[in-house]
Amino acid sequence: MMRREFLRGTFGVAGASLLSEVATGLSGGGAVVAAPKSKITGGTIDLREFHRMRRFADLSMGRIAYVERGKGPVALFLHGFPLNGYQWRGALERLSPYRRCIAADFMGLGYSEVPENADISIPAQADMLAALLDHLKIDEVDLVANDSGGLTAQLFVARHGSRVRSLLLTNCDVDENSPPPAFLPVIQLGHQPGAADKFIAPQVADKNFARTDKGLGIAYTHPAQLTDEAIDCYFGPLVSSPARKEQFSRFLLALEPNLLVPIRSQLKEFRKPVHIVWATDDIFFGVEWAEWLDRTLPGSRGVRRVEGAKLFFPEEMPDVIAEEAKALWGVSRSPGGSL
Template sequence: MQRRAFLQLTAGLVVSSVLIGRAPGLLAKGHAKEVLDEKRFHASRRFVQTSFGRIAYVERGSGEAALFLHGFPLNGFQWRGALDRLSPYRRCIAPDFMGLGYTEVAQGQSVAPDAQVTMLIALLDALGIASVDLVGNDSGGAVAQLFVTRHPERVRTLLLTNCDTEHESPPAAMQPVIALSHKGKFVDQWLAPWLADKTLARSPQGIGGMCFANPADPTDEAIDCYFRPLLSSPRRKALVHAYAIALEHNPLQDIGPALRQCKVPTRIVWGVDDTIFSLAGAEYLDKTLGHSLGVRRLANAKLFYPEERPEVIAEEARKLWGIAA
């Protein structure tokens, strides 16, 4: 799909996407359904046994698959709103990366981005999925870039939101996280206080002020869902630290030539108020990717806007997938 054809789809989808965004309890065809809140998300969680461990994921919908890759230190719950809106069109799968969420990592297993890509291939193979529409945010966007350049035959389309790029991986904001992780202190000094005091978590000094535009976010249930498993044992804390440390040496180094050769149709949707990743990252991806369909600059949106504004993800995904209203 070329840019002109892509843009022509926009007008016909805007009204319907707004309606869907404002009525998350309805399917596109108007059928009532249950919203995927924390209780239902936990109840929906499944596990696949692999050599990497027991990989946790939530699945919704049927048909061709879409794979949603979350950010750090979140898990698949980040995508609940997108899954609600897109499950009428795709078999939506939101896994938890190794080291985060509810995935149970095998002893001695690396949780670096390279290993995450290989784990995702194993997960898809176990689920009998040949190819996916890939959606990524934050460090999940870095994994998505590695995935699409190493396994292009398994990706139909790519939707990237604010994330690492070759020249901003890791971002400067990750340096204190990495430094504390080397000391084994990040989880106890940052995540534990946020879990104990959710107002602090939503403050300018917390993950809310850093990564969310709405001062009411993240919700209490989201904070519990994200951080409680990471504090559940010394080993879980160590895995979180290993995940952060693995980002220290740029996992996207020299990926540029492979991105230029990539023929997968890609759309970039970037929150312009992000203080973690600069807008230059979106412009780099647009200029570098071999089949970019352009950048949408999203006002009043920070790093984790896909959680706050899932209607935008749904709108852009449907256009990218060629699904008319």
């Protein structure tokens, strides 16, 4: 069955599991690691701690929500769609001994609060991040990004590249694969009334449905490990008011234009260190796009493949992110070591 038909099934039209369609046996250079058997982390940043940690930066575009942990050089974590900074809790725990780790919520997602008609396009998101760094008096960062956060990271490199010390990209939009064809049916919801009520509200009401491959679970290696609390953390804000529902639709439409092909030349000029870590069972962003990044970014140090993993593996497998980030940053393997 075609991927497009499957994704239509997410909204009540006939569809069936796509698991049998996932590509296997991908080949190419770079390290390969099997998906760890450990599942979504349950560390010290639980949901209560995440809410307690939240701060707001009052910027010209609104109140931007973020969490931070640690001291020293700053690492900025960019979450995927339709998640928020909670996605990075495991990475923040593991990497805060080495960096001041900050995870911000994009405008229109998570807990950031912006005016109803605020510009929430991807270029505006990149500029918001620059304004956040200005507000926090931060000159440069190590960027770590996933999914649509990776799209924004590449725009940030093109617009504010001097502020990027290093770049760690996981599965995300790349060049001509932006948006990926498998995601187009979701984007089309943004052109229709009630996108949040059609896509988000049913998953809030039925968490078991959210964990299936017709809901958020399609992007997780271990969807059964998604807790009710995590689903509410991600989805609750998106349906909390008519204004937030309308912003959800506009965020979807912001993902429709291809913004990456026009910045191809800027990416080719970005010579800072880059690590690429890619799940092989992601239906949206195939490994061939990781290889494109490896060929295109002069500072790339190769592709690490996480076999059997899916799009949101950074949440499920924070040890992989921590290992790659420490290698990229050149820090010691134990807290307290020399940078």
